[in-house]
Amino acid sequence: MGGSVGATVSVPGTGALTQVGRLATLSWEVLRAIFKRPFQFREWIQQCWFFASVTILPTALVAIPFGAVIALQLGSLTQQIGAQSFTGAASALAIVQQASPLITALLVAGAGGSAVCADIGARKIREEIDAMEVLGVNPIQRLIVPRVLAAIVVSVLLNGLVSVVGVLGGYFFNVVMQGGTPGAYLASFNALAQVPDLWISELKALLYGFVAGVVAAFRGLNPAGGPKGVGDAVNQAVVITFLLLFLINVVLTAIYLRIVPPKAM
Numbered sequence: 001m002g003g004s005v006g007a008t009v010s011v012p013g014t015g016a017l018t019q020v021g022r023l024a025t026l027s028w029e030v031l032r033a034i035f036k037r038p039f040q041f042r043e044w045i046q047q048c049w050f051f052a053s054v055t056i057l058p059t060a061l062v063a064i065p066f067g068a069v070i071a072l073q074l075g076s077l078t079q080q081i082g083a084q085s086f087t088g089a090a091s092a093l094a095i096v097q098q099a100s101p102l103i104t105a106l107l108v109a110g111a112g113g114s115a116v117c118a119d120i121g122a123r124k125i126r127e128e129i130d131a132m133e134v135l136g137v138n139p140i141q142r143l144i145v146p147r148v149l150a151a152i153v154v155s156v157l158l159n160g161l162v163s164v165v166g167v168l169g170g171y172f173f174n175v176v177m178q179g180g181t182p183g184a185y186l187a188s189f190n191a192l193a194q195v196p197d198l199w200i201s202e203l204k205a206l207l208y209g210f211v212a213g214v215v216a217a218f219r220g221l222n223p224a225g226g227p228k229g230v231g232d233a234v235n236q237a238v239v240i241t242f243l244l245l246f247l248i249n250v251v252l253t254a255i256y257l258r259i260v261p262p263k264a265m
Helices: 014-034 041-081 084-125 127-135 139-177 182-192 197-222 228-259
Strands: none
Touching: 014 139, 014 197, 041 084, 041 139, 041 228, 084 127, 084 182, 084 197, 084 228, 127 139, 139 182, 139 197, 197 228
């Protein structure tokens, strides 16, 4: 027979499992390197400013129509079922718990994460990462940790901004365009909202920022080769981050609804 005896058999799906394992390993290495010294404080501040500068305005502009759409849709629905007084609580809770962290994470991953992936990828193909390792410098501690921490901090802060802007936008469209009562809007929100709603929103933003930073760094450290490989890595980083964010959102929401009981009227 003409076949070779030592031929290897490729198992379908092993490549994807390998990538998942390498991503999990990088996440653990980043968590370990956060507490090592010296901490790159100046690099972290610069990355925080970069993330904030490219995401603050788009995030605020996206939050307004998001809050408007949620308020208008829920306002129309509550009018049909005769529960218009609960429009404020429903729209505000939807914005704070679901829309706000997702908007923040999508823009942090799309704007900041893509830039981080391109930067790390360019360093990789120029062999700067290899040179740092030869000199005894840990590239994860020097480059990755400040960027991941910057993504986390900016995500948490932007989440609060989106929550405020989204709720105000929902209030405006419900009261002005649908003829809602300002007092009923605020009273229903105060009656049904609780502090854990804000905590779960901030926790989601924190995890989303960590995932966006780690995935961007992972794809930047593993480009296919050449400038085209870096461009492909940027696209893959954004898509992978979006998929992971929606998966994490489903899991966290299910756990939260199981653990935290709804507030009684």
